[in-house]
Amino acid sequence: MFITGLDITDEDISSLKPVYDLTKKERVSYTIVWIPIVEQWTDELKKKYESLRMKMPWYSLHLFSPIAGLRFVKEQWEYKGKPMLVVTTPQGKVENLNALHLIRVWGIKAFPFDKKAEEVVHIETNFLPGVLNNVHPNLAQSVKDKEKYTFIYGGKDNDFIQTFTKKVTALQNDPFIKSANINIELFCVGKTAKGGEDHGILTKFWEGIESLFFTKNHKDTDPVTKEIQKLLSYKNETAWAILAKGSAVVTSGHGSTVLKVVEDIDQLKEVIKVKGSFEVAFTEVHTTVTQTVRHCIRLDVPTVAGKVPDSMNCPDCRRAMETYLSYKCCHIDGPLNAHH
Numbered sequence: 001m002f003i004t005g006l007d008i009t010d011e012d013i014s015s016l017k018p019v020y021d022l023t024k025k026e027r028v029s030y031t032i033v034w035i036p037i038v039e040q041w042t043d044e045l046k047k048k049y050e051s052l053r054m055k056m057p058w059y060s061l062h063l064f065s066p067i068a069g070l071r072f073v074k075e076q077w078e079y080k081g082k083p084m085l086v087v088t089t090p091q092g093k094v095e096n097l098n099a100l101h102l103i104r105v106w107g108i109k110a111f112p113f114d115k116k117a118e119e120v121v122h123i124e125t126n127f128l129p130g131v132l133n134n135v136h137p138n139l140a141q142s143v144k145d146k147e148k149y150t151f152i153y154g155g156k157d158n159d160f161i162q163t164f165t166k167k168v169t170a171l172q173n174d175p176f177i178k179s180a181n182i183n184i185e186l187f188c189v190g191k192t193a194k195g196g197e198d199h200g201i202l203t204k205f206w207e208g209i210e211s212l213f214f215t216k217n218h219k220d221t222d223p224v225t226k227e228i229q230k231l232l233s234y235k236n237e238t239a240w241a242i243l244a245k246g247s248a249v250v251t252s253g254h255g256s257t258v259l260k261v262v263e264d265i266d267q268l269k270e271v272i273k274v275k276g277s278f279e280v281a282f283t284e285v286h287t288t289v290t291q292t293v294r295h296c297i298r299l300d301v302p303t304v305a306g307k308v309p310d311s312m313n314c315p316d317c318r319r320a321m322e323t324y325l326s327y328k329c330c331h332i333d334g335p336l337n338a339h340h
Contacts, residue, residue: 002034002058003073004083006048012083013055015100018108020058029090030112032058037070037079087113101211105130121215127224128247131208135189135201142185146246149182149278153255154189154202155239160255161188164241167262176269182278206235213301227252233297243282250279257289 002016016032023030034056038045041064053060061067073079077086077097085103087096096102099113102121107130110117132152133140142150151168155161165186171177172184190202213232216225227249234240239255252258261268261282271281297314313320 001086001088002032002083003037003077003079003086004034005037005081006045006052008052008083010055013052015103016085017057019103019111022108022111034058034060035067035073036061037067037073037081039066041065085113098214101214104134104208104211105215118215126247127212127228128244128249131205131212132247134208135204136187139187142187143244143247145183147183148185148246149250150185150187150244151241151258152187152189152244153239153241153258154191154205155234155237155255157238157255160239160259161191164239164255164259164262167259171262171265171268174265174269176272177278180272180278209235229299230297232301233299236298236300243279245279251283251286253286253290254293257286257293260289260293261285 004012020032023032034053036049036052038049046064053062067073077084077094083100084098085096085100086094087099088094095112095114096118099110102110102113102118105127106121110121128143129140132143139150139152142148151164153161153164165188168184168186172186177184189205190198209228209231212228216228230252231242234252234254237254239259240252241255241258242252243250243258264285268281268285271285272278275281275284
């Protein structure tokens with residue numbers, strides 16, 4: 001059951017089309033039904049409904065009156081206005097309260113999106129392609145090369161962006177790095193070539209990281225879960241950076257700590273000579289830097305149906321994290337009396 005408001009995007013719809021195609025092609029016993037949630041129908045909203053319905057090849061609930069189970073959907077399934085895909089058995093047993101996170105990251109690889117499928121992808125360590133494939137074709141191509149290093153970076157501090165770009169470019173062109181066949185690429189998330197904001201890429205990237213976060217069991221302390229928690233914590237940072245080799249995360253951190261490693265090229269080169277590996281050397285130097293500079297880690301977790309962990313340990317030091325309640329409004333997507 002694809003439960004949404006009428007503010008869904010074409011991307012929300014297109015993400016389900018491969019799933020729909022699979023159910024038709026394989027003739028498996030699954031179907032998709034769109035259930036639009038509208039408190040009060042108007043002629044304008046009915047037109048919008050028809051426009052959206054034309055884009056969906058699957059079934060749609062056609063009912064311009066209050067839905068009998070609306071209270072249940074809101075209270076028991078915790079529908080809060082964001083699209084959700086509830087997977088049930090033919091007997092009505094809920095297998096997944098919101099499979100959209102699995103679909104956004106793993107696509108049909110996680111079919112049929114039940115608990116068993118979720119457990120299979122939960123142990124998957126190679127998680128970056130599922131996030132980056134939808135962000136930008138250049139980035140998706142870069143992480144396909146297993147021997148290529150990619151710095152993925154961003155943040156709200158434009159001075160950091162400029163400095164980091166300059167320093168990594170210097171690292172790229174260093175004669176020692178070139179002679180060692182260390183191939184380095186850069187990708188700045190959310191910035192255009194002219195330095196402007198690219199909100200489309202920014203939104204796709206963080207939606208992917210959030211979806212990845214919700215596919216994990218946060219009672220686990222495995223390295224992959226900790227890394228994903230760290231990645232989500234960078235969303236509101238002034239500066240952050242990730243170093244990947246192929247599609248595997250080598251290390252990540254606050255922009256200032258990663259920048260210190262990049263700035264001191266001579267020290268980095270000396271460690272590479274000893275260790276014989278760029279990723280091992282970079283991780284070692286970065287770990288040394290982080291031990292001298294500590295940044296608070298803040299995780300802003302969106303309230304998504306049945307997916308928010310009750311408590312969390314810090315992905316960095318493993319202490320129990322303090323819990324805060326915050327409200328946010330971006331003045332879009334919703335009626336004026338909506339609660340944020």
